[in-house]
Amino acid sequence: MIFVLAAFALALAWTGNAANAAAKPAAAAPATQTMTVKYGPWTIPGGTMDRPGELPNVVSAAPKPCSTCDIVGEKPDLVYADGSTADMNSGPMLHHFVISNLAARDTVCPLSPDRIWASGDERTEKNMPDGYGVPVKSYDRWAMLTDLMNYSSTPKTVYISITYTIAGAGTTTPVRSLWLDAGGCLTSDYSVPAGPSTHTWSWTSTVGGRIVFANGHQHAGGVHVKAADDTTGALVCDSPATYDTMGGMRTIVKMGTCAGDPLATIRHGDRLTVSSYYDSPTAKNDVMGIVHAYIAEG
Ligand SMILES: [Cu+2]
Numbered sequence: 442m443i444f445v446l447a448a449f450a451l452a453l454a455w456t457g458n459a460a461n462a463a464a465k466p467a468a469a470a471p472a473t474q475t476m477t478v479k480y481g482p483w484t485i486p487g488g489t490m491d492r493p494g495e496l497p498n499v500v501s502a503a504p505k506p507c508s509t510c511d512i513v514g515e516k517p518d519l520v521y522a523d524g525s526t527a528d529m530n531s532g533p534m535l536h537h538f539v540i541s542n543l544a545a546r547d548t549v550c551p552l553s554p555d556r557i558w559a560s561g562d563e564r565t566e567k568n569m570p571d572g573y574g575v576p577v578k579s580y581d582r583w584a585m586l587t588d589l590m591n592y593s594s595t596p597k598t599v600y601i602s603i604t605y606t607i608a609g610a611g612t613t614t615p616v617r618s619l620w621l622d623a624g625g626c627l628t629s630d631y632s633v634p635a636g637p638s639t640h641t642w643s644w645t646s647t648v649g650g651r652i653v654f655a656n657g658h659q660h661a662g663g664v665h666v667k668a669a670d671d672t673t674g675a676l677v678c679d680s681p682a683t684y685d686t687m688g689g690m691r692t693i694v695k696m697g698t699c700a701g702d703p704l705a706t707i708r709h710g711d712r713l714t715v716s717s718y719y720d721s722p723t724a725k726n727d728v729m730g731i732v733h734a735y736i737a738e739g
Contacts, residue, residue, distance in 0.1 A: 470571040470572060471511075471513075471572075471608040471609060471612035471613060472608065472609070473513055473514075473606050473607060473608045474606070474607055475514075475604050475605065475606050475607075476506040476507070476604070476605050476607055477602055477603065477604045477605075478504050478505075478506050478602070478603050478605065479520075479600040479601070479602045480500070480503060480504070480538075480585060480587075480600060480601040480602075480603070481599060481600035481601060482522065482598050482599065482600050483496055483498060483587070483589060483598070483599060483600075484496075484596050484597070484598045484599075485532075485533060485589045485590065485591035485596060485597050485598075485599065486591065486596050487532075487591060487593055487594045487595045487596050487597075488590075488591055488592060488593070488594070489592070489594065490592055490688075490689065490690070493534070493590045493591055493592045494590065494591035494592075494593075494596070495536075495588070495589070495590050495591075496587075496588070496589045496590075496591075497586075497587065497588045497589075498585075498586070498587045498588075498589075499584070499585075499586050500584060500585040500586075500587070501584050502582065502583070502584065503540060503583040503584055503585035504583070505577055505581065505583050506577075506603075506605040506607055507577055507605075507607055508577070508579050509576075509577055509578060509579050509610040510576075510577050510607040510608065510609065510610050511574030511575065511576050511577070511607065511608045511609065511610060511611070511612055511613040511615070512574055512575040512576075512577060512605050512606070512607055513568070513569045513573065513574040513575075513606050513607065513608050513613060514566070514567060514568045514569065514604075514605065514606030515558055515566070515567045515603060515604075515605055515606070516564075516566040516567075516603065516604040516605075516606075517535075517538070517558070517560040517564050517565075517566075517601065517602070517603045518564055518601075518602045518603075518604075519533055519534075519535040519562075519564070519589070519599055519600070519601055519602070520599065520600050520601075520602045521597075521598070521599060521600075522598065522600070524602070527597065527599045528562070528687060528688075529562070529592055529687040529688035529690060529692060530687050530688050531593060531597070531688075532591045532592050532593025532595070532597050532688070533589065533590070533591050533592075533593070533597045533599050534562050534589070534590040534591070534592065534692075535560065535561060535562045535564065535589060535601070536561065536562065536588040536589060536590050537559065537560065537561045537586075537587070537588050537658075538558075538559065538560060538585060538586065538587040538588075538601055539556055539558070539559040539585070539586045540556075540557055540558040540559070540583055540584070540585050541553070541554040541555055541556050541557065541583070541584050541585075541586070542554060542555040542557050542581050542582065542583055543581075543582040543583070543584055544578070544580055544581045544582050545581070547618070547620060548617055548618065548619055548620070548647065548648055548736075549619060549620050549621060549622070549626065549644055550620065550622075550626035550627055552626070552627060553626075553627060554584065555617070555618060556618055556620045556733075557575060557583075557618045558603070559658070559731075559733060560658075561658050561660070561693070561696075561729075562692065562693065562694075563658070563693050563694060563695055563696045565656045565658075565695075565696050565698060566698075567654060567656060567698070567735075568606070568654070568698075568700065569613075569616060569653060569654050569700070569735065570653050570654065570700050570701065570702045571702075572613055572614055572702075573613055573614050573615075573616050573653050573654070573702075573735070573737060574608055574612070574613030574614070574615065574616065575615070575616055575617070575618070575735065576610065576611075576613075576615045577610070585601075587601060592688050592690075614737050615737065615738075616653060616654070616735040616736060616737050617648075617735065617736060617738065618733065618734075618735055619648075619652065619733075619734040619735065619736050620731065620733055620734075621642075621644065621668045621677075621713060621715040621731065621732040621733070621734060622642060622715065622729075622730070622731045623640045623641060623642045623666065623715050623716070623717035623729070623730035623731070624642070624729060624730070624731075625642050629729045629731060630726070630727045630728070630729060631728060631729070631730070632724070632725065632726040632727075632728070633662065633719045633721050633724065633725050633728050634721075634724050635721060635722060635723050635724050636720065636721070637664075637718070637719070637720045638718070638719050638720075638721075639716055639717070639718050639719075640716070640717045640719075640730060641714055641715065641716045641717070642714070642715055643671070643712055643713065643714040643715075644712070644713050644714075645710060645711070645712055645713075646707055646708070646709060646710060646711045646712070646713055647709065648707075648709060648736060648738055649706075649707060649708045649709040649711075649738065649739070650706070650707065650736045650737050650738040650739050651702070651703030651704075651705075651706050651736065651737045652677055652703055652704045652705045652706075652707060652734050652735070652736045653700065653701065653702055653703055653704060653735060653736070653737060654698070654699070654700045654704070654734065654735045655668065655677055655678035655680070655698070655699045655700075655704060655732050655733065655734035655735070656678070656680060656696055656697070656698040656699070656732075656733055657678070657680025657681075657682070657696040657697060657730075657731065657732055657733075658696055658729055658730075658731040658733065659682050659693065659696065659717060659719070659728065659729060659730055659731075660693070660725070660727070660728045660729055661690075661691065661692055661693060661721075662719045662720065662721030662722070662725060662728060663682045663693065663717065663718070663719050663728065663730065664681070664682060664718045664719060664720050665679055665680060665681040665682060665697075665718050666679075666680050666682075666696075666715065666716070666717045666718065666730040666731065666732055667679035667680065667715070667716050667718075667732065668713060668714070668715045668716075668732035668734065669713070669714055669716075670705055670707050670711050670712070670713055671711070671712040671713070671714050672708070672710070672711040672712050673705075673707075673708075673711060675705040675706070675707075676705065677699070677704055677705045677707075677713070677732065677734060678697075678698075678699035678704060678732055678734065679697070679699075680696050680697035680698070680699065680732065681696070681697045682695075682696055683695035683696070683697075703737075704734075707736070715730065715731070715732050716730075717729075717730020717731075718730075
């Protein structure tokens with residue numbers, strides 16, 4: 442892994458939508474603002490369709506959208522310097538990024554820092570149900586792991602642009618990340634054979650509470666990924682993969698999201714299982730199946 446000292450451009454884009462929030466009947470929704478943070482730039486080397494250019498990075502200090510606030514929404518994108526979307530139609534692919542809070546332990550995998558935001562090229566937008574948010578504390582320190590690819594023959598300079606929707610600190614019920622990963626703890630990659638396959642991983646919950654948001658992540662060949670509470674039989678989220686052709690390749694352009702108040706209520710000691718379904722035309726050794734959920738404890 443290469444450590445890169447990246448220069449960060451903080452793009453301020455305060456667009457208050459307190460009026461929208463006030464117009465909603467749900468009194469639980471606090472006033473919010475959006476703030477866009479651009480991470481990078483990074484120049485991905487050129488490549489070919491068979492051997493795309495690749496640029497992994499670990500950024501040890503990644504800017505937060507605030508010192509203290511509650512994040513109620515997060516919308517990631519991969520963009521060029523002018524803000525236009527960078528995708529496989531022009532070469533770049535957001536293979537993945539993960540933002541971890543170094544000041545907290547991951548709930549599911551305590552050996553890891555708390556994995557709070559992540560996306561692949563599908564760029565899933567997360568919106569917590571009204572009244573819930575991910576708290577950001579002044580002492581939280583974020584780190585970012587990225588892996589960018591480029592199917593164009595020319596190098597491409599890109600940013601990861603994340604638009605956060607934030608509310609005042611302490612104005613929402615706090616949620617924490619629950620990273621349910623068919624690959625297990627610490628590693629997400631696993632192998633699939635050609636044809637239909639299912640890969641599962643189970644975790645005995647160390648927390649109890651209401652799961653209010655979840656989204657899936659898979660790689661090409663994925664059909665859907667779901668998480669369920671085996672102990673109660675409750676489904677947490679079943680996230681289908683939607684495909685389209687970009688840059689001549691069949692690729693996942695959308696993964697399903699689940700939101701509810703609650704989606705499921707889980708108890709300490711319940712067994713949660715994530716099941717990742719693939720139907721890959723060829724055997725692959727680097728697929729993923731993740732349900733990334735957020736839980737309000739208690
Ligand atoms: Cu992945």
